[in-house]
Amino acid sequence: MGADRFLVIGGDAAGMSAAAQTRRLRGASDLAITVLEQGPDVSYSACGIPYWVGDVVSDRDRLIARTPHEFAAQDIDVRTGTRAEAIDLDAGTVRTVDGQTLGYDHLLVATGGRPLRPPVPGLDADGVHGVHRLADGADIRAAVAAGARRAVVLGGGYIGLEMADVLHARGLAVTVVLADPLPMALLDADMGERVCKAIGDMGIDVQPDQPVREIETDADGVVRAVRTDAGSYPCDLVVLGLGMGPEVSLARDAGLRLGETGAIEVDRTMRSRSHPEVFAAGDCVQTFHRLTGEPAHVALGTHANKQGRVVGSVVGGRAARFAGVLGTALTAVGELEIGRTGLCTTQAEAAGYDVRAETIEGTTRAGYFPGAAEIAVKLVSDRGSGELLGAQVVGGPGSGKRIDVLATAIWAGLTAEEFAGSDLSYAPPFAPVHDPVLVAARVASRAERG
Template sequence: MTERLVVVGGDAAGMSAAAQARRLRTAAELEIVVLEQSDVVSYSACGIPYWVAGQVGDRDDLIARTPAQFAAADITVHIGTRAEAIDLDAGEVHARGGARFGYDRLVVATGGRPSRPPIPGLDAPGVFGVHRLDDGAAIRAAIDRLPADGPRRGLVLGGGYIGLEMAEALQDRGLEVTVVLADPLPMALLDTDMGERVCAALGAMGMTVHADQAVREVLVDADGRACGVRTDVGTYETDLIVLGLGMGPEVSLAAESGLAIGPTGAVDVDRSQRCRDHPEVFAAGDCAQTFHRVTGEVAHVALGTHANKQGRVAGSVIGGRPARFAGVLGTAVTRVRELEIGRTGLCTTQAEEAGFAYRTDVIEATTRAGYFPGAEEIAVKLVTEAGSGQLLGAQVVGGPGSAKRIDVLATAIWAGMTAEEMAGSDLSYAPPFSPTYDPVVVAARAVSRIEQG
């Protein structure tokens, strides 16, 4: 008898689950139905800032696969279909308009919800999120409407990855950019000394940063459109506002249906992505709770890399192949103009909260041999356990060629290496790519020398 898998949400986690389940089970064994509330599936939200900036030419370039392509693989996608309720007892998903979809297995992949604090005026026209392709189209259209010979001002709320990427995109489109954030520095998951490097670089790029200023009100003009923000310190005028305030889990459907929600506010799942209280239901992606690889504690980290892997785990288990999600380090990179930023594992605040006795070390080096053209400055910071030298976290800030070095450090932390082991690792060298000792090795050597002493 043919079983049915219903997937709610057609982006990274949902489509990864559907595709993996299909690889393992034929259409005669498993019918797969995906419900997606928008008109696209499998798109890159991470690419929206680069589309707004004009670095990506067309909206469709951000779409990996279409419903027709999934249909060719015997995966039925219903676009424009919003799931409004899950009847766990009956094994049904109820969609807007009255349609019902029975299931034997269910994957909840409802993604994340952009943070929108209760600020008066935040819902006014002229305030834009950066979550869906329609958001990118709306921002592009708003920029196109600005007069070519008048003020062209853009204001970004928030200084995380999306906020800084959108600040660059607005500047690329010829806007004067102001960044307003409630935190003391941009990139809150960096330590203060590394965040200060980022803040200084933004100023050197011609962006105005107002830090440590929570927005109290979005100001509107006579037509009701956003025209500025008010903080406790001052008022900042603008022609459009872009929100980069982070993401939380979108769990309203899951919670209202009775699925257990964990302490992070995301759906509680085990390491096979099964909901603990309903083993026929899986959750994956930004809506699901996970755990940190270093601390073992529950965590919620909204990144597309995790969503794809969690979806694949769920699809594998549904397809009959055992699989377990291995946890997260929160490894991430971004770029603002020539400045590259990377981080992985624990920052000092997280290390302290987790109860580690830790030490930190920062080294400054160059991305290539110092004499080679194009060598750029790079700072590498390591967070290690005092005494053992166990690698807990790392941060990188520097010029072109810096950010992806975080992957070496993430791999070392993932493998449970100490700084001494990292210092002895066999990394490549040639003058166009690194100094004789790569900066990550130099940082590890600095720690290991002190620990040995």
């Protein structure tokens, strides 16, 4: 290979995975790898921010996987505090806001996601915080240390519920305000109701079906309440947990084609479909659902790392393709563990499947064993073929990671009957003799047979 230049825009999961994988494959070659990161940190865990806010993780630096200095030891030039302003696709250059122009032979756009912010008056008030950057976590921690006592969390997805949990654990009175009828919109309603009840039982106030109309402020512009059509909820701290959209302004202005989800359209090697000399990966790209093949935008670090690794492999000279997503995700609120994968009932129906859904209740350990907790497992399958399409798990400690074996079964295309016959482990401290996921599969396959 001749001398060339690999330029990466964005220094978190996708960007740094790509840079590191390329260097591993190319070794100490004459390939120059440069990463532009607008913030002060690279390779940090945004998913860990709630746990830092909650003092579960006490040291901010524990959230940083590797520093620019460590990447420099791999001959990867990381330039923090450097924002890319424009891409010239014809010239093969990127211009930064401080006036630099950098050429490239391979370009990766890994600009990540942007927190969704509805057009609500007062959303930029002092005391309103996102949960996206490490600086956001520092600001929320500072607000709690300064005496914040009442918090309103907007949104009931993973980040919203995690933030409600940690703020409640730190002694704040917490209200979760939802535009939807239930938290965790990617769960079916019956499973979402279990989550909602458990949160309420913890002492967190949940207010559903209430889109926010205004963030009310005092004379100094500091947040004092969140107003909906149903009322006003006093607070001195507002946390935004409304989800993530793709950050594509740089790509759009350059002329890279966007897909129907609004994210950058790429093929399975993570090349732009309109400009194959450019790669894109992470929360800024449109991917596809493994079951339906339909376009999807799923902002998860697991996918970003895998996509970055695909880019790094291709640039490094090794064939690689991204295999799609099931949307497998997991979280915990207090002792309640929540997992989901594949299609929920409404998604499966929209995809044209003849849907069967079965829910069973069981325990996480042998019923007689100390610490056995309740668990509910829901399986979604195709009525005609018996193919597993989706799964949801809600229960006490030991429940959540069971979603992984279900995701594996769905990924492999197993039917409910095939999965019911699989050989899973058993010991009283870990599971009943018939694990709940297999019981659910057996119920689904029995229903299928007649």
